[in-house]
Each structure stands twice: as C-alpha cells, then as structure tokens.
Amino acid sequence: MWAQHGEVIYKMWIENAWYVAAWSNEIVRDAIFSRTFIGVPVILYRTGGGLLTALEDRCCHRLAPLSKGRLEGDAVRCMYHGLKFAPSGECIEVPGADRVPSKFRVRHFPVVEKYNLVWIWMGDSEQADPEKIVDWPFLDDPAWPSKGGYLHYDASYQLIIDNLLDFSHLPYAHEKTIGTSNYDKQLPRIEHPPFGIRLEYTADDCPLAPMNKKFAEFEGNVDRWSFYDFHTRGNCLLGDFGSAPVGQGGHGGDRQNALQFRHFTAITPETETTSHYHFAHPRNFGIGVDGLDEQVRAFIFEAFNEDKDIIEAQQKIIHDNPHTPMLPIAADKALIHIRREIENIVATERSVQAAAE
Amino acid sequence: MWAQHGEVIYKMWIENAWYVAAWSNEIVRDAIFSRTFIGVPVILYRTGGGLLTALEDRCCHRLAPLSKGRLEGDAVRCMYHGLKFAPSGECIEVPGADRVPSKFRVRHFPVVEKYNLVWIWMGDSEQADPEKIVDWPFLDDPAWPSKGGYLHYDASYQLIIDNLLDFSHLPYAHEKTIGTSNYDKQLPRIEHPPFGIRLEYTADDCPLAPMNKKFAEFEGNVDRWSFYDFHTRGNCLLGDFGSAPVGQGGHGGDRQNALQFRHFTAITPETETTSHYHFAHPRNFGIGVDGLDEQVRAFIFEAFNEDKDIIEAQQKIIHDNPHTPMLPIAADKALIHIRREIENIVATERSVQAAAE
Amino acid sequence: MWAQHGEVIYKMWIENAWYVAAWSNEIVRDAIFSRTFIGVPVILYRTGGGLLTALEDRCCHRLAPLSKGRLEGDAVRCMYHGLKFAPSGECIEVPGADRVPSKFRVRHFPVVEKYNLVWIWMGDSEQADPEKIVDWPFLDDPAWPSKGGYLHYDASYQLIIDNLLDFSHLPYAHEKTIGTSNYDKQLPRIEHPPFGIRLEYTADDCPLAPMNKKFAEFEGNVDRWSFYDFHTRGNCLLGDFGSAPVGQGGHGGDRQNALQFRHFTAITPETETTSHYHFAHPRNFGIGVDGLDEQVRAFIFEAFNEDKDIIEAQQKIIHDNPHTPMLPIAADKALIHIRREIENIVATERSVQAAAE
Secondary structure, three states, X not given: OOOOOOOOOOOOOOOOOEEEEEEHHHOOXXXXXXXXXXXXXXXXXXXXXXXXXXXXXXXXXXXXXXXXXXXXXXXXXXXXXXXXXXXXXXXXXXXXXXXXXXXXXXXXXXXXXXXXXXEEEOOOHHHOOHHHOOOOHHHHOOOOOOOOEEEEEOOOHHHHHHHHOOOOOHHHHOOOOOOOOOOOOOOOEEEOOOOEEEEEEEEEEEOOXXXXXXXOOOOOOEEEEEEEEEEOOOOEEEEEEEEEEOOOOHHHOOOOOOEEEEEEEEEEEEEOOEEEEEEEOOEOOOOOOOOHHHHHHHHHHHHHHHHHHHHHHHHHHHHHOOOOOOOOOHHHHHHHHHHHHHHHHHHHHHHHHHHHO | OOOOOOOOOOOOOOXXXXXXXXXXXXXXXXXXEEEEEOOEEEEEEEOXXXXXXXXXXXXXXXXXXXXXXXXXXXXXXXXXXXXXXXXXXXXEEOOOOOOOOOOOEOOEEOEEEEOOEEEEEOOOHHHOOHHHOOOOHHHHOOOOOOOOEEEEEOOOHHHHHHXXXXXXXXXXXXXXXXXXXXXXXXXXXXXXXXXXEEEEEEEEEEOOOHHXXXXXXXXXXXXXXXXXXXXXXXXXXEEEXXXXXXXXXXXXXXXXXXXXXXXXXXXXXXXXXXXXXXXXXXXXXXXXXXXXXXXXHHHHHHHHHHHHHHHHHHHHHHHHOOOOOOXXXXXXXHHHHHHHHHHHHHHHHHHHHHHHO | OOOOOOOOOOOOOOOOOEEEEEEHHHXXXXXXXXXXXXXXXXXXXXXXXXXXXXXEOOOOOOOOOHHHOXXXXXXXXXXXXXXXXXXXXXXXXXXOOXXXXXXXXXXXXXXXXXXXXXXXXXXXXXXXXXXXXXXXXXXXXXXXXXXXXXXXXOOOHHXXXXXXXXXXXXXXXXXXXXXXXXXXXXXXXXXXXXXXXXXXXXXXXEOOOHHHHHHOOOOOOEEEEEEEEEEOOOOEEEEEEEEEEOOOOHHHOOOOOOEEEEEEEEEEEEEOOEEEEEXXXXXXXXXXXXXXXXXXXXXXXXXXXXXXXXXXXXXXXHHHOOOOOOOOOHHHHHHHHHHHHHHHHHHHHHHHHHHHX
C-alpha cells in the first residue's frame, strides 16, 4: 500500500500539522473565504472581534456549501435551508425546530493568525498547540521587508517538496533566472534536526551576485551561504541566504553588513494532485527603497513559475503512467529522507485512527 | 447496495413511467431532435402525418448516432452505412443485402403528445398506457395562459426532487425572490395519495402578494393556499396556488374571483448526475395582458436559477466526497418518503427484470 | 478478456510494427518534436548529421519530460535536474556524479525515414527490420505528386480501420463528396495476402468522374478499379485507383494513358481512444499543374473529415455505453477479418511477453 521510494504517494498527507491556509489579508471582514485543504472544503471568516474561525464548507443537513451562506454576526447561516452555525461549528438553529439535535454540527478547525499568515490544523484538535507553529518572525518584522505571494499548483505537494529539497535542479530548471553553475556539482551538508531536515551550502571567496551589488556597503568578494530548514509537519521551508565580505566568518560570523535574504515557502495539499503554495522573501537591505519589495517578489515569481512549469508537466506524465519507476541520484538524498519521514508519520497517524475506530 | 436515507442514489431511476421528453414545439417537422433519457440516447422526429416517433439514437450495426442520420419519408437512415429504420425501430433496409435479419432493429419508445408536452416511456412498452399520464389540462387551456420553460441541471434528479418537496428552503435559497418568512416555521400537511405525495400549506387572513394586487378584483386580506401533488412515476410536481378573499372558504370554497396559479414541473433524469427540467406556471388572471406570460416565466426562471445554483453546488460537494452522511430535519419528511418510494419501485423493477433474464 | 466481434477493443494494439510517427518535414533540426504512440510519450529529434533519434519522453530520474529539455549536440539534456542522454537513450551524465549507473537510460525506439515519412518501432527492437516497412515509393516519386496531410482523431484506431475496410459507407457518410451510389450494393472481392487483406472493386464501361475529365487524354467511357491493400502491422492502407479507356484491359491492362491515384493512409494509435492519421493521394496526371496538389489534398481533407465526424460520434456513443453489441452485415467481412487478425497478433505478443517475464 505504501509507495516505494520514487513513486508519487497519493492519498497520503500528514493531518496533525499547522498548514498555511492563506495570507491574513486574503480573509477580510464580512466575507466568507473558502479553500480546500487535504481534500476537505473549508470556509474561513472573521467574527465581530476580527478573530478567525474555520469550518467545514458543507452543511451537516443536505451538504450544501456554507461558502454560499450568509454571515449573521459571529454565526454563518446555510442559505439552502437556513441552518445556522456558531463559530465553534455547533448548529444553533434549525428553522422550524424547537431544539437542535446535539449531533448537528460541522467540523471546526483550529486556526491561528501569526506572521501575517493564517495557519490551520486539519487533524486532531486536541493536538493543535499554537506553540508548534514554526518560529519565524521575519514575515512581520519591519527590518525584514517582503511581499508575500501565492501560487496554485496542479501537482501533488510531494513533487513540490522534492523540488524544494533538491539543489541540483537550480542550474537547469532555472538556467534563465537563479541558476548558478555549481549547485549540481556539490552536495549540500545534511543535518537531521527533530523538525525535519537541514541543508547547508556554502561558497567562500566568490563574487557578489550582480543584483546585490548596488546594495552592498562593501567591495570585493564574499563568503556566501544557503541554509534550508524544512519542517516536515506543515511542509514549511525556511531559508537563510546571505553574502558577507570575505574574512568576516560567513554565516557563523559577523552579519552586520552582510546582505541577507530569508526565504519562506509553505506547501499545503489541496487534493491528491493539487496544492497551495505560499511564499515570501524578506531581506535585510534596501529597506524603504521604492518598489523593491515588488521587484523581489516578481523575480521570485519568475523563478517559481519555472519550477511550476516542469513540476506540473512531471505530474501529468506520472498521472498518465503511474507505475513508472524513478531512479535515484545522489542529490535525492534529502527528498528521499523526507518522503520516508512523511510516510512514517502518516502510517502512525493511521494506526492511531484505526485503533480509535 | 441501496442508498441509505440521505445519500444521493446513483444509477437508480424508475423505468416504467411517462417522463417529459420535451415541449411539443421543440420537435419540428423535417428535423431530428436528440436527447438522452435515463442514460439512453434517443431521437425524436415527426412522421409525415406529424405523429411523433422515438428511437434509440444508436444504429444497431456499428453504433453510429441516428441523430446524424437523414429522414426519408417516415423512416430514418443512418448516414454511416445506410441502414434504414421504420418509425417502429425495425430495420427495413441494409444496403447490399437482399433481406434484413429480423433482429436488426433499434429500440422504439412509446411517445405521446399531450398538454403541449412530449411524454416518453423508457421502460417496458407493454405497460405504456397513455392513461397513466398525469391529468393536468391547464397547459393547453386558453383560460390558463403560460409560457413553458426548460432548464438543464448538472445534478441528479434526486437532489431536485428533494428541493421541490421541501418548503423550508424558500426563505433562504429564495430570499430575494419568492422567499416568504413563514415557510420554514410551519410544516405542511402531508397526504399519501396512490400517485405519490401531497403537501398542503394554507395561510388565512393575510395580505395579498404585491405582484398580484393589480390583478385582484377585490380588496382586503386573503386566505392563501399552496398545494403540491408530486407524482413519483415521472417526477411531476403539480401545484395549486391561490388567494381568495377572506371568508370565501379558501381553496375549498368559492374560487370564482380568486387569483390562482397552477404550477407544473417535470424532472427527467438524463444521466446519473444531470437532469432535464421542464416547467410552466399557468394562471387564471391577466389573460391577454401583453407580455404577462413572459413576465411570469422570467420571474419563475429567476427563482428556479436560485435553486439550480445551490443544488449544483451541493451535487459537486457530494461528488467530491460521496460518503458524507446527511442529517435529517423535520422538513425532510416528504422527501425522505419519496426517496424510499422510488427505491421500492426501482427494487421491484429490478427484481422483475432479473426474473425475466 | 478479448473483445467479441463488434466491440471496440481497448488496450489492444500490435507493438511489433512500423508505425508512421510523422511526416519527415515535421521534425526539423535544433528542435524537439514530441508525440505519443501506443500510450508511450516519445521525443524525436535530429542529430548533427540530420539522422533521427526517438527516445522515451520521460527522464528515468524523476519522470520529467525530455520534450522540455535542451539539445546539446547529438544529446538531449533533461532541464529539470540535468541528466544528459545520448541518442541511444543511454544516460551519459548525471550532474554531480562521477559515474553514471548502467541502468540509467531511457527507452530508445528504432526509427527510419522513408518516403518522406518517419517510421517508428515501439515493440521489441531486435525485430525492427527496416525491410518490413511497406514498399510504396509513390510518396517521393516526382512522377506521382502529392501533398501529405495529418488528422488527429478522438477515436480508437480500430474504429478508423473499420471505416477504411468498408466501402458501404461511401454513398452515405460521403454523400456530398466522394460518395458513389454503387459501393453499397456490390461487395468487394477479398483476398488474404500475408500482410493483411486486399479488397478489389472494379466497374467496367462507366463514365469518367467529372473532376478527372479535364485531365483525360481520351474520350468516352472507362473501366475503373479501386484496390485496397491493408497492412495489419502498422495499419497502412495502400490504394490503387484508376480509370482507363474501355477495352485497354482496366487495371490489368495498358495503364499508359489511364488516370491513376495511389492512396496512402496510416493510422497510429496514440491512446486507447485517440489516434494519429497520416495520408496522401499521389496521382499520375496534372503533374506541375499549379495548385493541383493542394486542391487534391483539400478535397481529400473534406471527405476524411466526414469520416472523422461520424467516427468520433460513434466513439462517444461507445464510450458512454461500452457494452452495447454491434450487429454485423455482409459489408463487415473485411473489417471483422482484420479485427480478428489484430487480436491474434496481440495475443501472441502478450504470450511471448508473459513467457519472458
């Protein structure tokens, strides 16, 4: 039943994780926002105090979508037969009925706003500890400006993770944008922190990237680093990229005048073959420079669309011939490790669920 | 195998029934009309005398569609290899063959024109008694003018019947059109006539609906009634709606000066997830008023499109997650009854077919 | 498991055959051409010497399409992770790896250019003898000018073969173009050469077809012939059509002043329900007449689109109701024979494959 290494793993995702649902500003007051996560249709809206609530987008009565419903104060009313639901998911009114049966409710999902992002927990609510959300304050720190972006992918989240955990595609898939020629030659150092995997690339005494030159407060060559922390629960990739003048100690030394980017990507499965992709690219330089936030985002968009193009084509090939094997290369070490970790977590979740049933 | 209450029942429809196939004026002379009923593609055309014939839209030779064929007198010729079929479905010519094998034929379906509608019988022809067509002369009575309409639904006929047999959605799905605030509070009286179900709503001493005021030949409050007769075979809903001056006895009293509508809806399954929907709304007032027929139809169209919008969304949710249960409320009593009745009739038809095979 | 006579046979095609992949001029230098044959995605490109190579359009590493790759000399590089493949399909570079594992390769398919066509062998390469390509030099003989054409069919190749091996549809499907009234009355003579089937029609002492009159160097009636050679492996139909003055001996006599067409059609399965259709119609008259090549092709296009229209409609009906039987007529003798022959060859291929596994 489980996929072998190299196969796309369908119908398989971690439930007990904080997934990114949306950017905070996507969900405005007095409107119902709807999106599907791990196969479950969900509505998100703000109650009177501005707090978010997340409910199943499917009335418990005749399965009509609540996203076609009406907000009434903190509640939402299904506009097919008028059942009304509290922000907790509890049904609080069945038109024509004196009392509401206790089993009348829709699923409620824990939801937290943090770092300008909306995080949702699709699994067992009792495990939904907000402390488990990744610690990454750059998204709402004025010293690290960025503009967040969103892509919808016609591909399994697994194929996107594969892509993120692999440096060897940079010179090829991105030959026209961020491709640099050495990433396919040198394998990253790999560490296995409890949250998932850490990849480290460094390059000493090399030229500063052209686009960064006008922002540098120094001259000459730099020591560069690219660190990736991938968090298996929630599919969050947190990057730490920078260039410091040679001799300052690189990533581990004095970063005062280093040019630095932080990178954020979160992939949330929508269905077996589609995904949500949220990203941002905060930086510590060019702060307040007119239009630079948008310029950086546009540049990242261009590179990410190169990934999207090849990954969606790959998904289509796999869909047409799902049993074709994949042959691993050395650069696949990190992604194979994470595929296995996801498989193990999913298997554990399933056995817990099976035991509970 | 049978669906539990509340589930959509796929691959399940009554065969032995008169279904509405089309409005009479949709099928003109010298042209082949094609439409699919309960999963079977059908052509309809008029023979020389103007009589209708209905045949399977699938040549018995290589399964080419007769709807791409050519009418030749009373016969239709398949324009792939030239087989010619009489209005009875019998093949009367195989080009190049001296005689036509007796098993060469396409299915012929009993068809009747009545009340400006074309009625088709998709089941056992021997049971196709035209007397079983619902008795409802309002559609071709000049004293009851109307314009008929048609909607194509991307939803199972079951979900549409559910909607028709439920008053509780009126204030919600139709809040902008025909929604009135009391239909979700008061349950209808239910009767079980042999043909299916009868729902009755009455409201005494209430104001006349605004749109009716200019046609009333009386002043003051009215007693109102809404009676629905649903015929399980053929999915026909026949409505009797009216408003009479208080004290005349309402629906059971003197209807001489009452403002009355009759309502007709017939749902014919096309496939498991799509349906044909024919309707009309005859009235006994405003006769000969210029444009009023169209005005009434446009108003009904608007309300019916509100149903269509929510029902097609409901169908999509059910399709994506077909095993999600539905929780019944008191207002579902009529629709649950009819779902069971349909299940019983279908089960009987299947066991008869199984015994015959 | 095997289809009965008359059913469409899904997932069934001969592998060991030369199939037409493309017209030679469709595959230009410095560009990758991609197309799917018998369910397998393939790229075709020209190496430095102009020779063709055909490889699986699916990298062995992560299944990305090589059609999004980059030509580098005679090799093609996958532009996802940079694996590079020789024209033989052998992987000759894995970026970052010192050596390439021997099993790293993509399938290579024998390919031959002949008669301005590209022929591909999707089966066992050891059997791919170019001598087995049909002998038909008219496509690149200046004495027999023509313009080749291509149609994409939304239909199984089987339904198209059925059409080609049947003359009885000519007066019906082609009533407006090439339909002549006697083809459905007279059955062809059938022979069974080793390559497949041969159909022969002749008509003596009949008028010359109107469109041919201006090219005839003679007056009066003609003896006409239509010979079809269908090659089961590769689905090639080779036609020999002509009109000679009465008394010259027809097809078997003096063809010096006869007006002749040769006809070529090759059907290559793309998927179970789609096909490639290449055709040309060389003639021995009107050579050098300005625009005549295009005029003949346009005429053939029109007639072939009549077939395509009815066959795609037939495919759709079969798809919706795949178990409806077909009833054979006398004119189906040839197509039934070939369906059986294909079934037998496929069964043999499968048992050989099963024995090898």
